Amino acid sequence: MAHFSDAPPEKYRALVTHFPNGVLVLFDSELRYEIVGPETLPFSKRDASKMVGKTIYDLFPEETATQLEPKLRATLTGELCSFDMEYEEQVHHIETRPVRIQGDTYGALVTQEVTEERQTARELEQQNQRLDKFARIVSHDLLNPLNVAQGRLELAQEECDTEHHNAIATALDRIQRIVEDVLWLAREGQDIGSVEPVALGKAIESAWRMVSGQADNAELRYVGDESQLPTVKADYDRLCQLLENLFKNAVEHGGDDVTITVGALADGFSIGDDGPGIPDEEREDVFDPGYSTVEDGTGLGLSIVKQVVEAHDWEIQVTESSAGGARFEFTGLDVVAK
Structure with a gap:
């Protein structure tokens, strides 16, 4: 299906002159540039006025023009084209579409330099x-x-x-x-699967069952009760992975009799323990791979926690719990229901 835009030539000329990001060209059936802008091209610093009236074979090396020609001719027959081209050690992304002006068919071309991207x-x-x-x-x-x-x-x-x-x-x-x-x-890495409403209390209980068997005297408590925890949008498996690693970290550092306390926040939740805590000067380092203060720790658990947080676009902060241990606050969650 052909896609044509109809507009008076003065509108195209005004758009080209003030085009904010990249280069905009109007070309005719002979692949001749009729309008070029802005006045100084941002990538090559060429004078746009000196390009008007010339064909692509006048303006570019034959190899480049030969690559361009089939795309531009397809545009004139009604196709929308989108492609990358390398020119003068830069990568340019080009979009074209056909336009009809006063009954004649032209092509509009927009190009942006995307080398870094x-x-x-x-x-x-x-x-x-x-x-x-x-x-x-x-x-x-x-x-x-x-x-x-x-x-x-x-x-x-x-x-x-x-x-x-x-x-x-x-x-x-x-x-x-x-x-x-x-x-x-x-x-x-930072990939997550499908995000759906997850009852936070359910995920916490599931993660705790995976860890509590390794520490028979450890205790999980809630501020209030489990029903006060919100339902949030999350990848259930990744959230459980986060919680398991937090619970394992608490047991590793707080011992088999550690008490872990979970509470609700306005847009998230917190998990604290009564272990030795994390000194102020080390709170930025605890998420680095390899960081651990126990001899048999892997040093990767909290790094995984941080990865899951970032994948969900949440925020995490390390503070001190009311019992003097570590407290992790998770905020920025999409709360579905409280």
Whole structure:
């Protein structure tokens, strides 16, 4: 289907002259530039008036003009075109559409310099490819021998009893936690799945069940009761991942008898504990990968928490709880119901 815009030539001339970002061109059936603007082109600093009346083969190297020609001719037949081109070591994004002026068909062309944006996109794609490769290597080259070691340990425990087995099991468990955390960071990054209404209390109870079995004397409390927690829009799985890592962090630093307190905020929630707390000067560092104050910590749990927060466009702040421990405040959540 052909797409044509009808407008008097003076309107196009006024638009070209004052075009705010990029270059706007009106070309005819011979691919001749009839109007060019603004007066000085922002990318090349060329004088627009010296380009008027010339064809693309007059203005550009033959290779560039040959690339442009089929797109411009398709525009004159009614097509809308959108494409990138490299010219003079810059990447330009070009959009074209046909227009009809006083019964004659012309093409309108808009081009913007997008070199930096495309370079950023390429670097991000390369980074993602490296992360995918890294995840595959970690998954295969570490998890497989780890599984073998755990299996051999189980056989050794059946054959004899020694205090060394517990130390080996603890070390292997820590390796597995590190591998799982690294894989999560590499594969998931800042991506989240579908966002839907989530009862915060339900997610907290689910996450707590995953952690409480490792600390029989730890206690979860609510300010008020669970029903006072809001329903928020979130990726349920990622939210549970956040909560599990916070609870694990509290147990690791506060001990098996730590008390964790959850409360509602105006646009979010808070989680505090009665552990040793986090000094003021270290509160900006706790989300860095590798940060940990306990010997067997992976140093990745709070980094995952920060990733989940940023993926949802929430905010997180570290303060001191009323019991002198650590308190994490999550705000900026989309609260559906209280």
